Structure formats: C-alpha cells, structure tokens
Amino acid sequence: MKKLQLIIITILALYTQPSVAKLNIFTCEPEWAALANEIGGNKVKAFSATHGKQDPHYIQARPSLIAKIRKADLLICTGAELEIGWLPLLLRKSANKDIQPGEKGYFITTSFVKLLDKGGIADRSRGDVHTSGNPHIHADPRRLAQVAEKLSVVMQQLDPNNADYYQQNSQLFLDKWHEAIIVWQTQAEVLKGRKIIAHHKSWIYLANWLNLEIIAYLEPKPGVAPTTSHLSSLLKTSESQQVDMIIYAAYQNPKSAKWLEKRSKIAAIELPFTIGGNKQTDDLFSFFDDTIKRLVGAVK
Numbered sequence: 001m002k003k004l005q006l007i008i009i010t011i012l013a014l015y016t017q018p019s020v021a022k023l024n025i026f027t028c029e030p031e032w033a034a035l036a037n038e039i040g041g042n043k044v045k046a047f048s049a050t051h052g053k054q055d056p057h058y059i060q061a062r063p064s065l066i067a068k069i070r071k072a073d074l075l076i077c078t079g080a081e082l083e084i085g086w087l088p089l090l091l092r093k094s095a096n097k098d099i100q101p102g103e104k105g106y107f108i109t110t111s112f113v114k115l116l117d118k119g120g121i122a123d124r125s126r127g128d129v130h131t132s133g134n135p136h137i138h139a140d141p142r143r144l145a146q147v148a149e150k151l152s153v154v155m156q157q158l159d160p161n162n163a164d165y166y167q168q169n170s171q172l173f174l175d176k177w178h179e180a181i182i183v184w185q186t187q188a189e190v191l192k193g194r195k196i197i198a199h200h201k202s203w204i205y206l207a208n209w210l211n212l213e214i215i216a217y218l219e220p221k222p223g224v225a226p227t228t229s230h231l232s233s234l235l236k237t238s239e240s241q242q243v244d245m246i247i248y249a250a251y252q253n254p255k256s257a258k259w260l261e262k263r264s265k266i267a268a269i270e271l272p273f274t275i276g277g278n279k280q281t282d283d284l285f286s287f288f289d290d291t292i293k294r295l296v297g298a299v300k
Contacts, residue, residue, distance in 0.1 A: 023159045026069045026099070028077035028087060029056050030275035031138040032109060034284050036076060038173045039152050043162045049090075052276030053251050056082055057223070061089040074158055075099040076151070079108035080115060080135035104157060110135055112150045113143040116204050138274065140205035141181050141288055145174060180285055184292050185210075191295055195241055197234060197266075199248035199257060202273065206291070215241050218248070218256045226256040238264045245298040249273035267298045 025046040027033040033048040040046065049065050050056050056078070069075070069090050077083055091100060099105040115133025137143045152170035156163035192211040196203075199218045207214050216237055220230040237243070238260065246268040248257045254270060261268035271291055272281040281287040 023074060023155065023162075024072050025074045025076060026072035027075075028083050029138070031144070031284065031287070032076040032078070034275045034287075035144065035148055035151065036074075036155075038284065039148065039155060039166055039170045041165070041169055043159065043165055044155070052272060052274050052278070052281070055251050057085065059086055061086045061093065065090055066093045069094040069099070070096050072096060072099050072105070074105045074107060074154070076107045076109065078110055078135045078137070080110040080132040082135035104154065107151060107154055109147045109151075110137055113137050113146050116208060117201065134201060134204050136202045137205055139203060140209045141177065141184070142209065143205065144284070145177055145181075148174060148177070177284075180288070184288055187292050187296060190299055194244040194299060197238065197243055197246045197260070199246075199252050202249060203247060203271075210295075215243065218246070218260070231256060231259055234260055235263055238266055245269050245295070247271055247295075250277035269294050269298045271295075 022042075023040060023044040025033070025036045025040070025044055027036060027046060027048045029050055030048045030052055033046040036044055036046040047068055049068075050059055072094075075091075077087060097103065110133070115135075115137070118131075118133035137147070148170060152166055155166045159166070188210045193213065195213045195215050196207070197216045197218065198207075198214050201217060201219075201222050203212075203214065206212070216234055218226045218231070218234070220227060243264070243266050246257050246260055246264075246266055248254060248268065248270060250270055250272050254268065257268035260266070270278075271294060272278045272287060275281055275283065275287055277287070278290065280290045
C-alpha cells in the first residue's frame with residue numbers, strides 16, 4: 001500500500017511541476033529561425049513570418065503574425081529595409097516593448113556584417129533600391145557565421161539560466177559550420193570566374209563568396225518585372241558575354257528565365273534561396289549543400 005502511495009505521489013509531483021518556459025523567438029525569414037534553432041536547440045521556440053516560397057519584401061501584416069509577435073521575447077529580422085513594408089506595422093500593433101528598436105530583444109542581422117551595394121538613392125524610378133545596402137546576407141555563409149556569434153550573446157543575455165547551453169551550442173555549430181564552408185568552397189572551385197545572369201539583386205553575396213560574375217539581371221530595375229524588350233537585350237548580351245547560367249529563386253516566376261533559356265540555350269537554374277525553398281533544404285547546411293550542388297551541376 002505504501003509503495004502504491006509513493007508511486008501516486010511521484011506522478012502527481014511530475015504533473016504539478018511548473019513547465020520550463022522556452023525563449024520565444026519571432027523571425028522574419030526562415031534562415032534566422034533555422035539559426036536560432038541551431039543555437040537554442042530545445043530551449044527555444046522559433047517562428048518565421050515567411051517561408052521559402054515567399055518574397056520577403058512583400059507580405060501582409062496579418063492578425064496571425066501580430067498574435068505571434070506579441071508573445072516574442074526576441075525578434076530576429078534581416079533589416080536594411082528588406083521588411084520595411086510590413087515589419088514597422090507589426091511592431092506597432094504588437095504592443096510588445098521588449099522587441100522594439102533599441103531593446104535587447106530587437107536583433108537586426110545586417111547590423112553585424114559589412115553590407116555590399118551601399119549608397120543607393122531612394123527613388124521609385126530606380127526600382128526597389130535598398131539605400132542601406134543589399135540585405136540578402138544569408139547567401140554568404142561567412143557572414144552568417146558572424147551573425148551567429150552575435151546572436152548567441154544576445155540569447156545568453158535574454159535567458160541567463162541557459163547561457164552555458166547557448167554558448168556551447170553556438171560553438172559546436174560554428175565549428176561544424178566553418179568545416180562545411182571549406183567543403184563548399186572546394187566543391188565550388190569550378191565556379192570561379194563563371195558569368196551568370198540573375199533574376200534579382202539577391203545573389204550578390206553568393207557571387208562575392210564564390211567569385212561568380214553577375215553580368216546582368218532579368219529585372220530591368222530591382223523589383224520591376226522583366227519586359228520583352230529587356231529580355232531581348234539580354235539575349236544579345238548572353239551571346240556576346242559567354243554566359244554560363246541563368247539563376248532565379250524558388251519564389252520567383254520562372255517564365256522570364258525559361259524564355260531566355262530556350263532562346264540562348266543557357267541553363268536556367270532554380271535555387272532555393274532560403275530554408276524550405278525546396279524539399280531538399282530543411283536546415284542551413286542542406287540549404288548550402290543543395291545550392292552548391294545545383295550551381296556546380298549547371299557548369300558540369
């Protein structure tokens with residue numbers, strides 16, 4: 001009888017123990033949710049406002065997103081005006097003082113790396129120009145590593161009870177990450193100096209890392225849909241410049257890339273762009289594995 005009572009008391013104690021609260025993280029893009037999970041493991045709950053088949057420039061500040069951001073302990077977004085059309089509204093509607101600009105819970109990844117393509121002039125006639133610099137830093141794993149180091153520190157500050165866990169996890173991730181970068185760079189040796197045409201100015205960090213040369217864009221201006229006359233001019237460019245491939249993101253309409261592919265006989269390659277861009281990319285490592293594989297396959 002006493003043994004049965006002891007078992008019952010033990011079970012009741014387990015059920016009445018307070019649950020351990022996880023660090024609630026709201027991210028604007030899937031790559032930052034993936035990075036938060038690498039560092040935070042089972043101590044965090046990370047949510048992404050966008051998915052791999054969405055253009056992060058253009059989403060709606062839906063009520064469901066407002067409900068999510070209200071509960072966040074930490075906000076992780078790209079910045080450099082990438083989310084300017086929807087993030088400010090979410091922040092205002094959230095009434096969450098902990099994740100407002102200037103607070104510890106407000107983490108903008110582009111604040112911690114050197115940006116390319118800076119100095120643009122904000123002018124509608126020039127298309128979607130990011131005056132602070134190109135925001136698509138996650139396409140360069142070296143810059144992503146810099147972000148990881150800073151993010152680990154912030155997570156330790158926000159959740160000091162698990163600080164050692166975050167520090168150890170981030171170090172394990174970075175060790176593995178730097179090893180993977182060496183492998184990717186070795187695999188991509190064949191890409192050095194290759195000429196490409198890209199759909200949008202979202203690949204300059206990838207090109208900078210792998211020494212690819214982007215000679216033109218399918219968009220006549222950033223964010224402006226390709227026109228027939230512009231594509232016709234690119235056809236002439238591709239013939240004179242010996243272009244190796246055409247690349248576009250999984251969320252972009254492939255029609256223009258396929259038009260140029262058919263007439264130029266240059267392969268048009270769909271790249272995942274972020275986590276979930278295709279079925280092969282479910283974390284940061286597989287994202288770069290798949291991206292490199294597709295690029296190398298195009299030239300081989």
